Amino acid sequence: MSVAANGTAEGEKGRIVARGLSHAFDAPARGRGEERAPVLEDVGLEVRAGEFFCIVGGSGCGKTTLLRILAGLLRPEAGEVSVGGRTVEGPRPEVGFLFQQPVLLEWRTVLENVLLPLEVGHGGARRGPWRGRKSSEAKRARALELLAGVGLEGYEHHRPDQLSGGMQQRVALARTLLPDPEVLLMDEPFGALDAITRGAMQTLLLGLWERLGRTVVFVTHDIAEAVFLADRVAVMGGRPGRIEAVFPVDIPRPRPASLRYEGHFAARCRPVYDIMENLHGPLRGEGTGE
Numbered sequence: 001m002s003v004a005a006n007g008t009a010e011g012e013k014g015r016i017v018a019r020g021l022s023h024a025f026d027a028p029a030r031g032r033g034e035e036r037a038p039v040l041e042d043v044g045l046e047v048r049a050g051e052f053f054c055i056v057g058g059s060g061c062g063k064t065t066l067l068r069i070l071a072g073l074l075r076p077e078a079g080e081v082s083v084g085g086r087t088v089e090g091p092r093p094e095v096g097f098l099f100q101q102p103v104l105l106e107w108r109t110v111l112e113n114v115l116l117p118l119e120v121g122h123g124g125a126r127r128g129p130w131r132g133r134k135s136s137e138a139k140r141a142r143a144l145e146l147l148a149g150v151g152l153e154g155y156e157h158h159r160p161d162q163l164s165g166g167m168q169q170r171v172a173l174a175r176t177l178l179p180d181p182e183v184l185l186m187d188e189p190f191g192a193l194d195a196i197t198r199g200a201m202q203t204l205l206l207g208l209w210e211r212l213g214r215t216v217v218f219v220t221h222d223i224a225e226a227v228f229l230a231d232r233v234a235v236m237g238g239r240p241g242r243i244e245a246v247f248p249v250d251i252p253r254p255r256p257a258s259l260r261y262e263g264h265f266a267a268r269c270r271p272v273y274d275i276m277e278n279l280h281g282p283l284r285g286e287g288t289g290e
C-alpha cells in the first residue's frame with residue numbers, strides 16, 4: 001500500500017473509524033456540587049471514504065459531542081477514532097468542521113474570511129496541502145474558485161453584514177474547503193436557514209460533494225434533509241447517546257430537488273421517523289421547519 005506525504009495510507013484516505021466512544025461532562029447535581037453526566041456510551045461507526053453519512057437525533061443526544069470527538073476538538077473518556085488510518089489526537093488540516101452559524105469576522109471581506117485558515121492554526125500554510133509552498137496568488141485564486149463554486153462570484157469584496165444568512169453560510173463552506181480537507185464534518189449547517197434557502201444549500205452541497213469526492217458527516221434534526229443527502233443515515237438517541245440504527249439510502253444520484261415530493265422518498269423517510277418517534281415520542285412539524 002502506498003503512503004501519502006502526510007503518512008496516510010492511500011486506500012484509507014477519508015475513511016473514519018470510531019470504536020467504543022464514551023464521554024461524560026461535569027453537570028450540576030442537586031445540592032451536591034457537580035457530578036459526571038454521561039453523554040455518549042459505546043458509540044461506534046465506520047464511514048467509508050467519499051461517503052455522505054448523515055446523523056439524525058433529537059436535541060441533547062450527543063451529536064455535537066460526537067462530531068467534536070471525530071474532529072479532535074474533544075478527547076473522549078473511552079474509545080478511539082481514526083481518520084485516514086491515523087488515530088485522531090487533535091485537530092488536523094485533513095478534517096474540516098462547519099458549524100451551525102457561519103462565524104465570520106465582520107471586519108474582513110468575504111475573500112479575507114475564506115483565506116483565514118491559511119493564516120492561523122492547524123489549517124495554516126505550514127501543514128496540509130498548501131505546506132507553505134504555494135504563493136499567496138495561488139491561494140487567492142483557489143479561494144476565488146471556491147467562492148464561485150458556492151455561487152458567490154463577484155462578492156469577494158463584500159463584508160459579511162452585506163450578505164444574507166445563506167450567503168454567509170456559503171462563505172463559511174468555502175473557508176472550510178480551502179485547506180482541501182479529506183473529511184468534512186457539518187453540524188446542522190443549514191439549521192438556521194429558511195426552508196427555501198435550505199433546499200438550495202442542500203442541492204449546492206450535493207453538487208460540491210459529487211465534484212470533490214470528499215467524505216461528509218452531516219448532523220441534522222431533519223429526517224427528510226438526512227435522507228435527501230445521505231448514502232446512509234444513522235439515528236442517534238438515548239441518554240447517554242448511542243447509534244440506534246443505520247439505514248442505507250439507495251436512491252440514485254444526482255437527486256433532483258423534486259425528489260422530496262415523490263412517494264418512494266417518503267417511504268425511505270418512514271423507518272427513520274418510526275425509530276425517532278420511539279425514542280422521542282410523536283414529532284411535530286418534521287421537515288417543515290416548525
Ligand SMILES: Nc1ncnc2c1ncn2[C@@H]1O[C@H](COP(=O)(O)OP(=O)(O)OP(=O)(O)O)[C@@H](O)[C@H]1O
Nearest residue numbers: 025026027039057058059060061062063064065066
Ligand atoms: N461542554 C459541555 N459541558 C457540559 N455539558 C455539556 C457540554 N457540551 C455538551 N454538554 C451536554 O451534553 C449533552 C449533549 O450535548 P450535545 O451538544 O452533544 O447535543 P446535541 O445532540 O448536539 O444537541 P442539539 O441537537 O440540541 O445540538 C447535553 O445534555 C449537553 O448539556
Ligand SMILES: [Mg+2]
Nearest residue numbers: 063064065187
Ligand atoms: Mg448540537
